[in-house]
Amino acid sequence: MRSASIPEWIVGRFTSGKRAACIVGDLLELESQNGALWFWLSLAQVVLALAWRRPLAFVAAFYAGAWAIGGFQMAIAGVHAQHRPPEYPWMPVFMMLCATATILLFLLVYAAIRYGFRDRVTQLALAFTGLATAVIYFWWLRAILVACIALSIYVVAASILSGERRRAAMVLLVVLVVGFGGGLPAMYLATQYQHFVYPGPMGDRELREHPSVLWMGFCMQLMWTWMMTAACSRMHYWRMGNQSLDSEIQRNSLS
Amino acid sequence: MRTLWLAGGLSPLLTVWTEINYIVVVMMQPVSLGEFEQVVLLAILRLGDNAYGVTIRSEITACTRREVAPGALYTTLDRMEDKGIVRSWLGDPTPQRGGRAKRYFALTKAGRAALINAQRAYESLLDGLDLGGANA
Numbered sequence: 001m002r003s004a005s006i007p008e009w010i011v012g013r014f015t016s017g018k019r020a021a022c023i024v025g026d027l028l029e030l031e032s033q034n035g036a037l038w039f040w041l042s043l044a045q046v047v048l049a050l051a052w053r054r055p056l057a058f059v060a061a062f063y064a065g066a067w068a069i070g071g072f073q074m075a076i077a078g079v080h081a082q083h084r085p086p087e088y089p090w091m092p093v094f095m096m097l098c099a100t101a102t103i104l105l106f107l108l109v110y111a112a113i114r115y116g117f118r119d120r121v122t123q124l125a126l127a128f129t130g131l132a133t134a135v136i137y138f139w140w141l142r143a144i145l146v147a148c149i150a151l152s153i154y155v156v157a158a159s160i161l162s163g164e165r166r167r168a169a170m171v172l173l174v175v176l177v178v179g180f181g182g183g184l185p186a187m188y189l190a191t192q193y194q195h196f197v198y199p200g201p202m203g204d205r206e207l208r209e210h211p212s213v214l215w216m217g218f219c220m221q222l223m224w225t226w227m228m229t230a231a232c233s234r235m236h237y238w239r240m241g242n243q244s245l246d247s248e249i250q251r252n253s254l255s
Numbered sequence: 256m257r258t259l260w261l262a263g264g265l266s267p268l269l270t271v272w273t274e275i276n277y278i279v280v281v282m283m284q285p286v287s288l289g290e291f292e293q294v295v296l297l298a299i300l301r302l303g304d305n306a307y308g309v310t311i312r313s314e315i316t317a318c319t320r321r322e323v324a325p326g327a328l329y330t331t332l333d334r335m336e337d338k339g340i341v342r343s344w345l346g347d348p349t350p351q352r353g354g355r356a357k358r359y360f361a362l363t364k365a366g367r368a369a370l371i372n373a374q375r376a377y378e379s380l381l382d383g384l385d386l387g388g389a390n391a
Contacts, residue, residue, distance in 0.1 A: 004353050015333075018345065018358075023329055025355030026308035032351075042325045049326025 004028055007043050014050040054233075057113035062225045064109040068102040069221075075136050083140040094136075101132035103179035103228065107172065110232055120168035121236060127155050128172070167239040171232065178231040179224070186220040288373045292340070294319065295331055296370045299341065299360050307346070307357040308332075332360060340366035 004024050012020035023046055031039040076094045108125040115122055131148045138144040159169040193216045198206055207214060288296070298314040299306040311332075312323050335341045346357040362370070 008355075018356075019329075019333070021355045022308065022345070022358035023325075025349075025352035025357065027325065028353045028355070029309050029351055045324050045326040046329055047326075049324070049330045 007039075010043065011046060011050070014047060053114050057110045058225065058229055060113055061106050061110035061229060062221065065102060065106040065225060065228075066221055068105045072098040072101050072133075072136055079137065079140065094139075097132060097136060099180065099183065100176065101129065101136055103176055103183070104129040104132055104172075106179070106225070106228060107175050107232060110229055111236075114233070115236065115240075119240070120164050121171045121232075121240065124155070124159065124165065124168045124172050128152070131155075164240075171235040171239050174235045175228055175232050179228050182224050182227040186224045190217050190220045288340075288369050291327070291331060292335060293370060293373050295328065295335070296340070296362060296366060299362060300370075304359070304361075306360045311360070335366070336360075339363055340369060 007027070008020050008024045011023055014020075015023070024043075027039050027042050027046075030042075076098055080091075080094070104125055108122065108129045111119060111122040111125055117123070117126075131152050134144060135148045156169075159165040194202065194213050197210050197213055200206075202210075202213065294315055295311060298311045298318070301318075302310050302314055308325075308328065312325070312328055315321060315323050332341065332343070336343055340363060341360045342363050343358050343360050346359055348354045348356045
């Protein structure tokens with residue numbers, strides 16, 4: 001009988017040590033009948049079943065973030081062109097709002113897949129994303145703007161009053177800080193690289209001639225996504241405890 | 256000033272209302288079971304004190320002629336334990352398992368009630384239906 005400490009270590013990355021030992025023990029018990037190939041295939045299935053939410057949430061959040069960067073800016077530009085607010089101070093406010101809504105949408109998608117809609121962080125991200133999106137699309141309707149601001153104040157107040165929501169608000173705040181802290185240098189680096197490769201405005205033809213610009217943007221987006229997902233999962237694990245739908249939930253319950 | 260006072264007074268009330276609503280809507284609703292969860296629970300019941308990963312899988316295969324993926328079984332068992340439908344405890348380590356303990360499962364009171372509810376729902380749906388029996 002081999003020790004199977006490596007399979008146990010692999011499964012232990014995604015669940016508690018005791019549960020990992022039991023799972024590997026079950027597989028070892030059947031290995032004598034089914035063979036080593038069956039053992040490793042079953043182990044892969046177990047790991048996939050325990051951890052599929054994490055990569056899916058990462059990919060979905062990546063695409064949500066990429067869409068939001070363009071989508072919200074286009075929405076702002078469209079409404080701005082139609083309703084023409086004063087350039088200052090509205091444009092910096094709108095740009096800030098776009099960036100915030102982008103990070104919130106990113107967080108909403110990631111948290112909804114990883115932790116589900118009953119999770120406080122997901123609920124808070126949903127509330128703020130909805131409010132920010134409503135303001136981006138309908139800021140020129142005064143009633144909606146006032147209602148959104150009032151609701152935002154209420155959600156913030158409610159978050160401060162309840163312990164669990166306060167912790168969720170802390171997670172959201174940290175992800176926003178990391179999002180801004182990581183997003184601004186990433187955008188700066190991508191822009192600097194673009195100017196280095198092709199100084200001047202880039203159209204479709206220039207982009208086809210210099211695909212490295214697109215790859216640079218992709219890498220920066222990937223890095224930004226990684227920073228925010230890492231911040232979200234670390235903070236969630238630290239502040240919210242064992243509420244993940246995949247791994248952390250099992251990390252704590254069999255003790 | 257009055258508006259501020261009103262907002263200050265209303266906010267905790269609304270928070271309490273949201274909490275009560277959450278408890279009523281989410282916590283108090285009966286635990287619903289999926290088809291595979293019912294299969295696993297029935298297998299645990301059939302096995303009695305000897306229900307652990309290997310025996311549960313083989314019992315399901317023997318009774319339903321359906322191969323169960325190990326990943327699906329363990330995540331289902333974990334999920335049901337987190338919902339309070341089953342409880343688990345560790346047995347003694349055995350040499351044939353490389354010195355690893357078996358994790359035994361049993362239904363909780365809530366799990367038994369949820370299973371009875373689910374089976375009654377099936378019975379109600381089947382009541383008065385003729386599925387063709389053995390000739391189908």
